[in-house]
Amino acid sequence: MNKETTVFPKGFLWGGATAATQCEGAWNVDGKGASVLDHCTNGDKEHPRLVTEVIDTEKYFYPSHEGCKQYEHFEEDIELFAEAGFKTYRLSINWSRIFPNGDDETPNQAGLDYYRRLFEKCREHGIEPTVTMTHYDIPWHLCVEYGGWANRKVIDLFLKYAKTILTEYKGLVTRWLTHNEINFGTISYGEIITSGILPKSGRILMQDPDATTEDVNRRFQALHHEFIASAKVVQLAHEIDPENEVGCMMCGFAFYPLTCKPEDVAEAQRDMEIWNYYCMDVMCKGKYPYWAKRYWKEHGISLEIAEEDLSILANGMVDFISFSYYRTDCSKANTQVVEGRTDFGMPNPMLEATEWGWTIDPQGLRWLLNEYYARYEKPLMIVENGIGAYETQEADGSIHDQARIDYMREHFKAMAQAIEDGVELIGYTCWSAIDIVSAGTGEFKKRYGLIYVEADDLGNGSYKRTKKDSFYWYQKVISSNGVDLA
Numbered sequence: 001m002n003k004e005t006t007v008f009p010k011g012f013l014w015g016g017a018t019a020a021t022q023c024e025g026a027w028n029v030d031g032k033g034a035s036v037l038d039h040c041t042n043g044d045k046e047h048p049r050l051v052t053e054v055i056d057t058e059k060y061f062y063p064s065h066e067g068c069k070q071y072e073h074f075e076e077d078i079e080l081f082a083e084a085g086f087k088t089y090r091l092s093i094n095w096s097r098i099f100p101n102g103d104d105e106t107p108n109q110a111g112l113d114y115y116r117r118l119f120e121k122c123r124e125h126g127i128e129p130t131v132t133m134t135h136y137d138i139p140w141h142l143c144v145e146y147g148g149w150a151n152r153k154v155i156d157l158f159l160k161y162a163k164t165i166l167t168e169y170k171g172l173v174t175r176w177l178t179h180n181e182i183n184f185g186t187i188s189y190g191e192i193i194t195s196g197i198l199p200k201s202g203r204i205l206m207q208d209p210d211a212t213t214e215d216v217n218r219r220f221q222a223l224h225h226e227f228i229a230s231a232k233v234v235q236l237a238h239e240i241d242p243e244n245e246v247g248c249m250m251c252g253f254a255f256y257p258l259t260c261k262p263e264d265v266a267e268a269q270r271d272m273e274i275w276n277y278y279c280m281d282v283m284c285k286g287k288y289p290y291w292a293k294r295y296w297k298e299h300g301i302s303l304e305i306a307e308e309d310l311s312i313l314a315n316g317m318v319d320f321i322s323f324s325y326y327r328t329d330c331s332k333a334n335t336q337v338v339e340g341r342t343d344f345g346m347p348n349p350m351l352e353a354t355e356w357g358w359t360i361d362p363q364g365l366r367w368l369l370n371e372y373y374a375r376y377e378k379p380l381m382i383v384e385n386g387i388g389a390y391e392t393q394e395a396d397g398s399i400h401d402q403a404r405i406d407y408m409r410e411h412f413k414a415m416a417q418a419i420e421d422g423v424e425l426i427g428y429t430c431w432s433a434i435d436i437v438s439a440g441t442g443e444f445k446k447r448y449g450l451i452y453v454e455a456d457d458l459g460n461g462s463y464k465r466t467k468k469d470s471f472y473w474y475q476k477v478i479s480s481n482g483v484d485l486a
């Protein structure tokens with residue numbers, strides 16, 4: 001792009017992102033309770049993770065117990081982020097660090113103190129925190145005793161947690177995201193990591209082939225409760241501090257028709273609806289989409305919607321939209337079970353893919369930004385985007401992650417084009433700021449970071465931090481506000 005003047009607005013929020021259960025470690029220290037991810041074993045491409053009811057460290061390794069040890073290294077990490085020039089650091093608060101069981105009378109002071117120190121450190125370095133309230137980390141006790149989000153009582157427990165952190169960090173944090181990738185709630189994966197409800201296999205799979213109508217119904221009921229909780233949090237956040245801005249956080253799904261057959265085009269439209277707009281309409285327009293009733297009927301879904309719920313949704317619309325963007329997929333009619341199908345659709349034969357089979361599609365980002373903006377006309381923030389790759393450290397300590405630089409460069413060009421199209425894009429936080437555990441596979445070797453952490457899949461290593469080539473490259477991008485992409 002190398003234009004002399006930037007198209008990125010002044011104050012554009014460049015930065016990086018992580019999630020508590022993937023980076024903090026220290027899973028049971030200073031009063032923290034277990035979260036659902038603390039019960040998830042490691043895995044890899046071929047071997048899906050397991051969720052064990054009892055944590056059995058003799059038999060299994062649980063990667064969130066170590067993360068990249070940010071709990072111990074947060075000062076060093078934030079100094080590195082400041083050196084990269086981050087304007088914002090997107091992180092999540094671990095709910096079970098604040099309320100160890102989720103239904104405790106009073107919050108855990110040590111947990112509150114930890115995040116206070118972390119946010120103060122960010123502010124000292126001119127970094128604004130962008131904070132996700134729950135990123136796959138419901139307290140395990142709420143899964144076991146309440147059945148997770150399918151239980152309406154969890155709404156009030158979440159509100160108590162939200163009120164605690166909104167009050168505690170008033171002035172330190174003003175940009176909040178409620179539920180990470182809430183739209184995964186329509187499938188098995190989302191239900192496991194937000195409610196601990198396991199498919200029969202006990203494994204973390206995206207889709208559960210054995211799901212019954214009852215299972216599907218429960219998932220959509222849980223989502224309804226998350227919507228109500230989020231809408232109430234929006235109101236609460238504005239009451240506590242009018243400076244607060246609250247966004248939804250979506251997994252950005254882009255579906256193209258695999259062919260121009262009208263049936264495939266219609267399938268792509270249906271996929272866009274259920275994967276994106278089911279949740280986004282509720283959170284951004286304050287109501288379920290007009291086609292929701294048809295969808296519920298076709299899938300045997302019968303929701304319990306309390307009388308006041310519709311007005312709660314209407315009064316709790318988010319201020320902005322945040323989303324992750326990694327890949328695109330293709331839609332083809334009548335292919336629920338077909339060879340070659342990915343978890344989400346058909347692979348796109350026109351695109352290259354990562355070693356984990358995730359297509360690389362920068363142009364899809366421009367397309368999706370325009371789709372979202374046209375529909376909602378709310379400010380957009382990309383809060384996850386990046387490439388997972390195997391990487392090694394050279395004998396001299398350097399890490400040459402050219403694939404990441406190429407990936408980011410092309411996505412930045414697409415973002416610049418979308419901004420020129422007129423899209424209001426306010427920020428970008430790469431996934432991930434530093435190497436952390438993969439949420440999907442539990443691997444450490446699926447590395448996303450700008451900063452290398454010397455550790456392996458079983459938690460061995462020095463956890464020493466080293467800047468990768470992408471760190472220096474991104475530093476130039478930020479300091480030139482997106483002009484210098486060379």
Ligand code: BG6
Nearest residue numbers: 019181324388437438439440441
């Ligand atoms: C997003 C999640 O779905 O994708 C992150 O919000 C996750 O938590 C990221 O880490 C990348 O996925 P994975 O499975 O490669 O870690």
